[in-house]
Amino acid sequence: MSYGLGxxxxxxxxxxxxxxxxxxGLTKTRAMNAAExxxxxxxxxxxxxxxxxxxxxxxxxRTRSPAGNRAWLIKFYDAQLLRTxxxxxxxxxxxxxxxxxxxSTQLGAGVPSDGTPPP
Numbered sequence: 001m002s003y004g005l006g007x008x009x010x011x012x013x014x015x016x017x018x019x020x021x022x023x024x025g026l027t028k029t030r031a032m033n034a035a036e037x038x039x040x041x042x043x044x045x046x047x048x049x050x051x052x053x054x055x056x057x058x059x060x061x062r063t064r065s066p067a068g069n070r071a072w073l074i075k076f077y078d079a080q081l082l083r084t085x086x087x088x089x090x091x092x093x094x095x096x097x098x099x100x101x102x103x104s105t106q107l108g109a110g111v112p113s114d115g116t117p118p119p
Contacts, residue, residue, distance in 0.1 A: 023062050024070040025091030031072035032060060035087035038097040039076060043085065054080035059112035063105075065090060065098060075107045084109060 024031070040051035056079035065071040071090040078085060086102040089095065103109035 024072055024089070026072060026089060026095065028060055028072065030091075030095070031089040032058070032074050034089040034095045034097050035072070035074035035099075036076070038087050038089075038099055039085045042099060043078065043081065051078075054078050057112045059107050061107065063088075066100070073105055073107060075102055075105070075112050077111045084111060 026034070036048065036051065037046075040046055040048045044050045044054075056077045058077070059075045061073050063071060063073045065088045069090050069092070071088040073086065073088055075084055075086045077083075084102040085099065086105050086107060087097050087099045089097050101109075
């Protein structure tokens with residue numbers, strides 16, 4: 001009997017720890033995919049493989065959208081177009097994205113750094 005309760009407790013803890021599903025209704029990966037689709041649609045006519053080949057670095061943070069909703073803020077540096085692109089992503093019944101000027105966000109207009117300079 002206690003084995004079953006222990007297993008149930010482990011399952012509950014495992015499902016709640018380390019998951020950002022509850023933040024803005026999306027995991028970090030789903031938020032990045034939604035932002036990527038929006039930016040690829042606007043910059044590359046939806047050609048995501050070309051978008052992937054052009055991205056040098058990215059940054060992600062949990063924040064609030066301009067309307068005050070909980071949202072992920074995703075920033076990509078596009079080495080092909082030599083510019084940064086930012087979008088908010090959140091889920092309320094359906095997934096929403098909003099592309100915005102990076103300079104108006106908490107991540108700023110600069111290139112997200114992974115420690116190596118852009119080409």
